[in-house]
Amino acid sequence: MTYHPQQIVARGPRAVAEAAASAIDDDAFLEGATYSILEEDEDKNIWRIDAFPTTEEESERLQEVLADYADLKLTTEQLADADWLAMALSGLPPVRAGRFFVYGAHDRGKRPLSAVNLRIEAGAAFGTGHHGTTVGCLMAYNDLLKKHRFERVLDVGAGTGVLAIAAAKTGTKFAVGTDIDPISVRISNENTKLNQAKARFVWANGLNHKDVRQDAPYDLVFANILARPLVGLSHSIRGALKPGGVVILSGLLRTQERFVKGAYLSHGFKVVRRIHRDAWCTLVMQKV
Numbered sequence: 365m366t367y368h369p370q371q372i373v374a375r376g377p378r379a380v381a382e383a384a385a386s387a388i389d390d391d392a393f394l395e396g397a398t399y400s401i402l403e404e405d406e407d408k409n410i411w412r413i414d415a416f417p418t419t420e421e422e423s424e425r426l427q428e429v430l431a432d433y434a435d436l437k438l439t440t441e442q443l444a445d446a447d448w449l450a451m452a453l454s455g456l457p458p459v460r461a462g463r464f465f466v467y468g469a470h471d472r473g474k475r476p477l478s479a480v481n482l483r484i485e486a487g488a489a490f491g492t493g494h495h496g497t498t499v500g501c502l503m504a505y506n507d508l509l510k511k512h513r514f515e516r517v518l519d520v521g522a523g524t525g526v527l528a529i530a531a532a533k534t535g536t537k538f539a540v541g542t543d544i545d546p547i548s549v550r551i552s553n554e555n556t557k558l559n560q561a562k563a564r565f566v567w568a569n570g571l572n573h574k575d576v577r578q579d580a581p582y583d584l585v586f587a588n589i590l591a592r593p594l595v596g597l598s599h600s601i602r603g604a605l606k607p608g609g610v611v612i613l614s615g616l617l618r619t620q621e622r623f624v625k626g627a628y629l630s631h632g633f634k635v636v637r638r639i640h641r642d643a644w645c646t647l648v649m650q651k652v
């Protein structure tokens with residue numbers, strides 16, 4: 365029987381979605397299954413699992429495991445065969461965002477000569493360039509580069525390190541990133557080597573690390589986290605920026621734009637630009 369590729373989506377509260385994701389991880393039959401988990405709506409506490417089974421058996425097993433969680437709402441969509449097969453064969457496709465080309469090893473041959481090429485493998489850290497928030501940050505940074513160079517850059521919530529590495533590859537002398545997740549810090553440092561870039565990453569909550577204080581003040585801060593921590597960090601980010609310095613904020617949903625913007629306006633920032641991508645918003649704000 366021909367298998368018709370599917371995407372299974374399960375939505376529900378964070379604790380339930382996380383428990384279901386652990387159940388997928390623990391299921392021997394689903395060892396090779398591809399899925400992601402992310403927060404869809406912070407205010408309503410809706411988290412979402414997207415799973416991409418590659419066989420009928422895998423699809424059935426995924427649905428069985430997810431069905432054990434009564435608070436998850438399951439939907440299944442048929443995917444266009446050609447797209448899905450191409451993705452399964454070649455891994456995640458490369459992403460172009462302005463001058464940046466984010467690719468995995470399997471797409472090495474597709475690197476454009478004119479682009480700033482960033483090699484980022486899909487793995488245990490967030491930030492392969494496929495998410496609307498990462499693309500939003502890269503697009504915003506790409507536009508800022510048309511007029512400025514940024515000597516000192518801080519990347520809060522670095523994930524794979526893609527943003528700080530992008531900065532290091534475009535003239536930044538001091539690029540430092542933090543992540544609260546030690547695996548992301550390790551992966552970011554590995555990606556730095558893979559890209560022969562000069563950036564370093566440290567394990568920290570927000571900006572709370574001596575290396576971050578040592579390199580301050582910054583010309584540019586990237587912060588792609590979530591709305592609530594972005595608001596909580598507004599005071600520290602202001603303190604870490606030079607006058608006239610810029611912050612690129614992402615990880616907020618469009619519906620949260622006013623909440624985040626309001627916090628930064630009240631800390632003496634002005635809005636330079638905003639980018640909407642899918643449900644996500646990226647804000648570029650300048651310290652005045």
Ligand SMILES: C[S@@+](CC[C@H](N)C(=O)[O-])C[C@H]1O[C@@H](n2cnc3c(N)ncnc32)[C@H](O)[C@@H]1O
Binds near residue numbers: 493521525588593
């Ligand atoms: C949405 S990902 C962004 C990754 C990458 N910067 C990008 O743009 O693709 C958010 C990252 O922030 C990290 N994070 C969440 N809260 C944090 C905090 N308080 N301090 C530092 N990192 C944090 C997460 O572990 C995750 O790696």
